[in-house]
Amino acid sequence: VPQDVFAENLFRVTNSDHLPELKEKLKRICEKSGIEKRHFHLTEETVAAHPELLDRELPSLDTRVDMTADAVPKLAQCAAAKAIAEWGRPAADITHLVFSTYSACQAPSADLRLAALLGLRPTVSRTMLSLHGCYGGGRALSLAKELAENNRGARVLVACSEMTLVCFGAPDGGNIVGHALFGDGAGAVVVGAGPFLDGERRPIFEMVSATQTTIPRTEHALGMRVSGGGIDFHLAIQVPTLVGQNVEQCLVDAFRGAIVDDDDHGRWNDLFWAVHPGGRPILDKIDKVLMLEAEKLAASRHVLREYGNLSGATIVFVLDELRRGRSPLPEWGALLAFGPGITIEAMVLRCPR
Ligand SMILES: CC(C)(COP(=O)(O)OP(=O)(O)OC[C@H]1O[C@@H](n2cnc3c(N)ncnc32)[C@H](O)[C@@H]1OP(=O)(O)O)[C@@H](O)C(=O)NCCC(=O)NCCSC(=O)CC(=O)O
DSSP: OBHHHHHHHHHHHTTOTTOHHHHHHHHHHHHHTTOOBOOOSOOHHHHHHOGGGTOTTSOOHHHHHHHHHHHHHHHHHHHHHHHHHHHTSOGGGOOEEEEEESOOOSSSOHHHHHHHHHTOOTTOEEEEEESOGGGHHHHHHHHHHHHHHHSTTOEEEEEEEEOGGGTOOOOOTTTHHHHHHBOOEEEEEEEEOSSOOTTOOOOSOEEEEEEEEEOTTOTTTEEEEEETTEEEEEEOTTHHHHHHHHHHHHHHHHHTTTTOOTTOGGGGGGSEEEEOOSOHHHHHHHHHHHTOOGGGGHHHHHHHHHHOBOGGGHHHHHHHHHHHOSSOOOSEEEEEEEETTTEEEEEEEEOOO
């Protein structure tokens, strides 16, 4: 859906045209979002067939769980099948699966369904990450690094699949920013720590070290809550400022002893950057605080423009965009993802030469 027609579409489909001021506000927000289009599983026909999705007072969790139980793992399958094909070994050689989503509300969950869809071995060791929100992709990669490094010969499939239909509803004052930002998508990565197997593709990125930091006393700034009417997002207006105030210390901690001196700000421009594009002002704050050159966050801005905020799956899209870039990347890079907590995942990356 192109972002410039999103507000008109949403208000028409949800019978909300009696709220013209709110519609104008959503239009203003869409214009400033840095997003040009997004992709959604939910169609107008599905919304028309399920009026309970529009009214928060009506119970709709059953409908949403039924729809996502199949669709979320199938979307993950599309991404995972591509990742496995590029990796070069059969799916049966995957030893571990880490699945991240905010759209799973049952057990067994989307990880088991994905394992069946891909034909993974019954002995595959599965981990489900639920409701980690936008840091889910960073957390899943970090966990995959631990699993790969601590289990000789392990090959870990990371799959992140997100669908906004769990939080879709008629627009109101509380959810208007979420309506403007989030989109659907899935990303997948195969992670290993050697020794190399026959036919296996050489790694594109190396995860050198990883840290997770929680910004104290910010648990109310960003969150999700499951209720009978679906999932509600809460995004406080202070989120970009809070991330901007804390991000450099997280990076200094992640890079301590790696390549950056504590007080050496200039070196940030020597890196390549994989930053979760939580919103345009978040990227602007990071640019400003780290004094980054204009093109450093180009991959993040590109993904935001083309897909919107895909929550946990977004960081995989950013890594994909980086590896497709025309010019070679610097040897060292940084990954950043943010989510409820407020939690900041920071990782030191390296492009093997
Ligand atoms: C909404 C925006 C596109 C607006 O852009 P600007 O801030 O540059 O523009 P602006 O200041 O003129 O704001 C335009 C209008 O949006 C309103 N506005 C801005 N942020 C708001 C918020 N968090 N909640 C409610 N309203 C908000 C302003 O009051 C203003 O209203 P009026 O026009 O009436 O005066 C941007 O602020 C944005 O992208 N914010 C989201 C950042 C964020 O929290 N991202 C995290 C996503 S969650 C994530 O990534 C992790 C996770 O979920 O786990």
